[in-house]
Amino acid sequence: MKIILFTITFFVSLSINGQGLHDRHPELSKFAKNIDNQLESYKSVILENEEFLENMTDGGGILKGYFSGDKIVKIELWAGVSNGKHEFDYYFKDSELYYIVESFKRYSYDVDSDTWDYSKMDQVFHGDYLFSPTFDYETMGHNRFENDEIDPEEILAEEVEKYLTLLDEKRNER
Numbered sequence: 001m002k003i004i005l006f007t008i009t010f011f012v013s014l015s016i017n018g019q020g021l022h023d024r025h026p027e028l029s030k031f032a033k034n035i036d037n038q039l040e041s042y043k044s045v046i047l048e049n050e051e052f053l054e055n056m057t058d059g060g061g062i063l064k065g066y067f068s069g070d071k072i073v074k075i076e077l078w079a080g081v082s083n084g085k086h087e088f089d090y091y092f093k094d095s096e097l098y099y100i101v102e103s104f105k106r107y108s109y110d111v112d113s114d115t116w117d118y119s120k121m122d123q124v125f126h127g128d129y130l131f132s133p134t135f136d137y138e139t140m141g142h143n144r145f146e147n148d149e150i151d152p153e154e155i156l157a158e159e160v161e162k163y164l165t166l167l168d169e170k171r172n173e174r
Contacts, residue, residue: 035073075167084104087105
Protein backbone atom coordinates (compact mmCIF):
# COMPACT_ATOMS: atom_id res chain seq x y z
CA MET A 1 0.00 0.00 0.00
CA LYS A 2 2.80 2.41 0.91
CA ILE A 3 4.57 1.68 -2.38
CA ILE A 4 1.41 2.41 -4.38
CA LEU A 5 0.80 5.64 -2.48
CA PHE A 6 4.44 6.68 -2.94
CA THR A 7 4.32 5.88 -6.68
CA ILE A 8 1.11 7.89 -7.21
CA THR A 9 2.49 10.83 -5.22
CA PHE A 10 5.77 10.69 -7.14
CA PHE A 11 4.14 10.77 -10.58
CA VAL A 12 1.65 13.47 -9.61
CA SER A 13 4.49 15.67 -8.35
CA LEU A 14 6.43 15.09 -11.58
CA SER A 15 3.48 16.13 -13.69
CA ILE A 16 2.89 19.27 -11.63
CA ASN A 17 6.54 20.35 -11.74
CA GLY A 18 6.83 19.40 -15.40
CA GLN A 19 4.18 21.85 -16.52
CA GLY A 20 5.48 24.65 -18.69
CA LEU A 21 4.36 28.25 -18.64
CA HIS A 22 1.88 27.67 -21.45
CA ASP A 23 0.47 24.66 -19.61
CA ARG A 24 -0.04 26.78 -16.50
CA HIS A 25 -1.41 29.71 -18.54
CA PRO A 26 -3.05 28.28 -21.67
CA GLU A 27 -4.52 31.67 -22.60
CA LEU A 28 -1.10 33.12 -23.50
CA SER A 29 -0.76 31.63 -26.98
CA LYS A 30 -4.26 32.65 -27.97
CA PHE A 31 -3.78 36.15 -26.55
CA ALA A 32 -0.52 36.72 -28.47
CA LYS A 33 -1.86 35.18 -31.67
CA ASN A 34 -4.95 37.40 -31.54
CA ILE A 35 -2.77 40.54 -31.34
CA ASP A 36 -0.36 39.29 -34.03
CA ASN A 37 -3.25 38.59 -36.40
CA GLN A 38 -4.39 42.23 -36.11
CA LEU A 39 -1.02 44.01 -36.42
CA GLU A 40 -1.88 45.55 -39.80
CA SER A 41 -4.90 47.29 -38.27
CA TYR A 42 -2.82 49.07 -35.61
CA LYS A 43 -0.89 52.30 -36.04
CA SER A 44 2.85 51.68 -35.78
CA VAL A 45 5.83 53.75 -34.70
CA ILE A 46 9.33 52.66 -35.70
CA LEU A 47 12.68 53.59 -34.19
CA GLU A 48 15.92 52.46 -35.75
CA ASN A 49 19.35 51.78 -34.29
CA GLU A 50 20.64 54.94 -32.61
CA GLU A 51 17.11 56.10 -31.76
CA PHE A 52 16.80 53.42 -29.08
CA LEU A 53 20.04 51.44 -28.72
CA GLU A 54 22.40 52.77 -26.05
CA ASN A 55 25.24 50.73 -27.54
CA MET A 56 25.05 50.26 -31.28
CA THR A 57 25.23 46.66 -32.44
CA ASP A 58 27.03 45.65 -35.59
CA GLY A 59 23.80 44.23 -37.01
CA GLY A 60 21.61 47.24 -36.19
CA GLY A 61 18.18 47.13 -34.64
CA ILE A 62 14.54 48.08 -34.90
CA LEU A 63 12.03 48.96 -32.18
CA LYS A 64 8.43 48.99 -33.35
CA GLY A 65 5.38 49.89 -31.28
CA TYR A 66 1.81 49.09 -32.25
CA PHE A 67 -1.00 51.29 -30.96
CA SER A 68 -4.75 50.98 -30.94
CA GLY A 69 -5.77 54.59 -30.54
CA ASP A 70 -3.65 55.82 -27.63
CA LYS A 71 -3.18 52.36 -26.12
CA ILE A 72 0.00 50.36 -26.69
CA VAL A 73 -0.77 46.82 -27.81
CA LYS A 74 2.62 45.36 -28.72
CA ILE A 75 6.29 46.26 -29.00
CA GLU A 76 8.69 44.34 -31.21
CA LEU A 77 12.43 44.67 -30.76
CA TRP A 78 15.05 43.20 -33.02
CA ALA A 79 18.80 43.68 -32.55
CA GLY A 80 21.48 42.05 -34.67
CA VAL A 81 24.86 41.18 -33.25
CA SER A 82 27.89 39.63 -34.90
CA ASN A 83 26.93 36.08 -33.99
CA GLY A 84 23.13 36.25 -34.18
CA LYS A 85 20.03 38.23 -33.34
CA HIS A 86 17.96 39.06 -30.28
CA GLU A 87 14.19 39.30 -30.63
CA PHE A 88 11.63 40.46 -28.09
CA ASP A 89 7.85 40.64 -28.37
CA TYR A 90 6.18 42.65 -25.59
CA TYR A 91 2.42 42.21 -25.34
CA PHE A 92 0.13 44.56 -23.45
CA LYS A 93 -3.34 44.18 -22.01
CA ASP A 94 -5.11 47.52 -21.48
CA SER A 95 -1.74 49.27 -21.95
CA GLU A 96 -0.20 47.25 -19.09
CA LEU A 97 2.70 44.88 -19.74
CA TYR A 98 1.23 41.40 -19.82
CA TYR A 99 3.54 38.97 -21.59
CA ILE A 100 7.04 38.90 -23.13
CA VAL A 101 8.60 36.43 -25.55
CA GLU A 102 12.39 36.65 -25.83
CA SER A 103 14.72 34.68 -28.08
CA PHE A 104 18.30 34.63 -29.21
CA LYS A 105 19.16 32.90 -32.45
CA ARG A 106 22.82 32.36 -33.15
CA TYR A 107 24.39 31.86 -36.53
CA SER A 108 25.75 28.36 -36.98
CA TYR A 109 29.48 28.05 -36.66
CA ASP A 110 31.40 26.07 -39.26
CA VAL A 111 34.31 24.46 -37.42
CA ASP A 112 36.05 23.35 -40.62
CA SER A 113 36.26 26.88 -42.05
CA ASP A 114 36.44 28.57 -38.63
CA THR A 115 33.69 31.03 -39.65
CA TRP A 116 30.07 31.83 -38.91
CA ASP A 117 27.56 30.38 -41.37
CA TYR A 118 25.16 33.29 -41.91
CA SER A 119 22.73 31.12 -43.87
CA LYS A 120 21.79 29.01 -40.81
CA MET A 121 20.59 29.95 -37.34
CA ASP A 122 20.12 27.93 -34.17
CA GLN A 123 17.83 29.05 -31.38
CA VAL A 124 20.01 29.00 -28.28
CA PHE A 125 17.69 30.84 -25.90
CA HIS A 126 13.94 31.22 -25.49
CA GLY A 127 12.10 32.89 -22.63
CA ASP A 128 8.43 33.43 -21.85
CA TYR A 129 7.57 35.94 -19.11
CA LEU A 130 4.04 36.51 -17.79
CA PHE A 131 3.54 39.70 -15.79
CA SER A 132 -0.10 39.49 -14.81
CA PRO A 133 -1.81 38.42 -12.58
CA THR A 134 1.48 37.33 -10.95
CA PHE A 135 4.96 37.14 -12.43
CA ASP A 136 5.77 33.72 -13.86
CA TYR A 137 8.38 32.70 -16.37
CA GLU A 138 10.10 29.84 -18.13
CA THR A 139 13.40 29.90 -20.02
CA MET A 140 15.39 27.44 -22.08
CA GLY A 141 19.08 28.01 -22.75
CA HIS A 142 21.53 30.45 -21.21
CA ASN A 143 20.69 34.13 -20.70
CA ARG A 144 21.40 37.19 -18.63
CA PHE A 145 19.08 36.12 -15.79
CA GLU A 146 21.04 33.04 -14.74
CA ASN A 147 22.49 35.00 -11.82
CA ASP A 148 19.92 34.71 -9.02
CA GLU A 149 20.78 38.23 -7.85
CA ILE A 150 19.27 39.67 -11.04
CA ASP A 151 15.49 40.09 -10.95
CA PRO A 152 14.08 39.46 -14.45
CA GLU A 153 10.73 41.02 -13.54
CA GLU A 154 12.39 44.28 -12.50
CA ILE A 155 14.88 44.45 -15.39
CA LEU A 156 12.30 43.66 -18.09
CA ALA A 157 9.81 46.16 -16.66
CA GLU A 158 12.49 48.90 -16.63
CA GLU A 159 13.44 48.15 -20.25
CA VAL A 160 9.82 48.27 -21.36
CA GLU A 161 9.27 51.62 -19.65
CA LYS A 162 12.28 53.03 -21.50
CA TYR A 163 10.99 51.72 -24.84
CA LEU A 164 7.49 53.06 -24.18
CA THR A 165 8.89 56.50 -23.43
CA LEU A 166 10.93 56.52 -26.65
CA LEU A 167 7.99 55.32 -28.73
CA ASP A 168 5.64 57.90 -27.18
CA GLU A 169 8.16 60.68 -27.88
CA LYS A 170 8.45 59.63 -31.52
CA ARG A 171 4.68 59.24 -31.86
CA ASN A 172 4.09 62.73 -30.42
CA GLU A 173 6.56 64.30 -32.88
CA ARG A 174 4.09 63.76 -35.70
